Amino acid sequence: MVTKQARSEETRRLLLEAAARLLHQDGYAATSMVGISHAAGVTKGGLYFHFSSKDEICDEVQVTAVAVLREHVNRQLATRWPALLRLADLSRALMRWLDTDPKVGASFRLAREMGSTDERFVLFSRAWLAQVRQYVAEAVAGGELGADASTETVELLVLATCVGLESVVSSRIVVLDTDLAAALAKLWRLVDLDERSPRTMAGGGQA
Known part of the structure; x- marks a missing residue:
């Protein structure tokens, strides 16, 4: 027998x-509470029982996206990869999530469309950037980067490449005939960042 709590959790999901x-x-502006309730097959009353506003839903979507990021990073901790390989794998994982995980895709789009007006929409993007910075710092400390390599420049390279x-792709300026993760892996090989990256990680990124 399905309990009331289980039904409530399923409705929220x-x-x-x-x-x-x-x-x-569709982006933030084109998404409405009514549209969300219809798409979920939940009554408007059921929607407002769980979420009082669209912004509250956006917050929760980003929280679940951050959980995806943390799970991936925790899997990486079980490996002995150098920091630059973890960085390359993380960037490919982000591209794959943008293709396959609406929570991450929505969080990235919210930051792009709404981040300049309200910091609540950059929760996931800042968590991802913080992880990039950690890996770059570890690469510097471990001597994986040349002595003349600037930490800020490496961070900017990763950020600009992934965001760009x-x-x-999302704006359809160009239409790639391959997936984002594979496209990014090709770009990284041009700068030798991905040259020795493992092709797979259990449950993780794949170029």
Whole structure:
């Protein structure tokens, strides 16, 4: 017998998944509470029982996206990869999530569209950037980068490449005939960042 709590949790999950899909596909302005309830197959009353506003749903979508990031990083901790390989793998994982995980895609789009007006929309993006900075710092401390390599420059390279690739694809400036993760792996090979990256990690990124 399905308990009341289990039904409530399932309803909340359906609402979050519907909101993530709509936010990723249509953006913040075009996504409405009514649209989310219809997409989830939940009554408007059921929606407002769980979430009082669209911004509250956006917050929760980003929290679940950060959980995806943390899970990936925790898997990386079980490896003995050098920091630069973990950085390359993390960037490829982000590209894959943008293709396959609406929670991450929605969080990235929220930051791009709304981050300049309200910091609540950059929760996931800042968590991802903080992880990039940690790996770059570890690479510097471990002597993986040349003596003349600037920490800020390496961070900017990763950030600009990932954000730029997502932007040109989502805006359909160009249409790639391959997936984002594979496209990024090719770019990294041009700068030798991904040259020795493992092709797979259990449950993790794949170029």
